[in-house]
Amino acid sequence: MSSVALILLAFAMSTDAFAAAIGKGAALRKPKFSQALKIGVLFGVIEGTTPLIGWLIGYSAKGYVQAWDHWLAFALLTLLGLHMIYEGCKPGLDNDPDNAPATPLFKLILTAIGTSIDALTVGITLAFMDVNIWLAAGLIGAATTIMVTIGVLVGRVVSRWLGHRAEIGGGLTLIVIGVWVLYSHTL
Numbered sequence: 001m002s003s004v005a006l007i008l009l010a011f012a013m014s015t016d017a018f019a020a021a022i023g024k025g026a027a028l029r030k031p032k033f034s035q036a037l038k039i040g041v042l043f044g045v046i047e048g049t050t051p052l053i054g055w056l057i058g059y060s061a062k063g064y065v066q067a068w069d070h071w072l073a074f075a076l077l078t079l080l081g082l083h084m085i086y087e088g089c090k091p092g093l094d095n096d097p098d099n100a101p102a103t104p105l106f107k108l109i110l111t112a113i114g115t116s117i118d119a120l121t122v123g124i125t126l127a128f129m130d131v132n133i134w135l136a137a138g139l140i141g142a143a144t145t146i147m148v149t150i151g152v153l154v155g156r157v158v159s160r161w162l163g164h165r166a167e168i169g170g171g172l173t174l175i176v177i178g179v180w181v182l183y184s185h186t187l
Helices: 003-027 035-060 062-089 107-116 117-126 133-157 165-185
Strands: none
Touching: 003 035, 003 062, 003 107, 003 117, 003 133, 003 165, 035 062, 035 107, 035 117, 035 133, 062 117, 062 165, 107 117, 117 133
């Protein structure tokens, strides 16, 4: 996988966390940079760890599915992308009433875990490809830290018109990467 594809993958993985951060930012009263950065680092660490877990799962099964791994990667990335697009198209999710100004750490951790399940799935997929998993996980974690920090800071301003549209863009990016993986293995 090329460096550009890895960077696109990293930012695609961060879009659902970005959408969640917009909701968190909208609920906070004038979030400070330090507060946004702490939330961003929390999400980034969790999002960067889950592809490693997924990679270990996928790597252990690699010998069983190596002949059709590109089809598996295509299917997983496409299904995940379609799911992200579906979630991004749901009405009324950008102004989640469950967001409270003082979000407990436990709730932030659960939200971070919930938005990182897709990265776990991608980690499984990456086990079947020639990818440096440490680089991929690091890029995913860094991209998520950046995106969540920005999402919290601008959430109040853009929550009404961007929100889950970012998740739609991430889903489309995953589908394109899945098609690219399939195409590159069938040449």
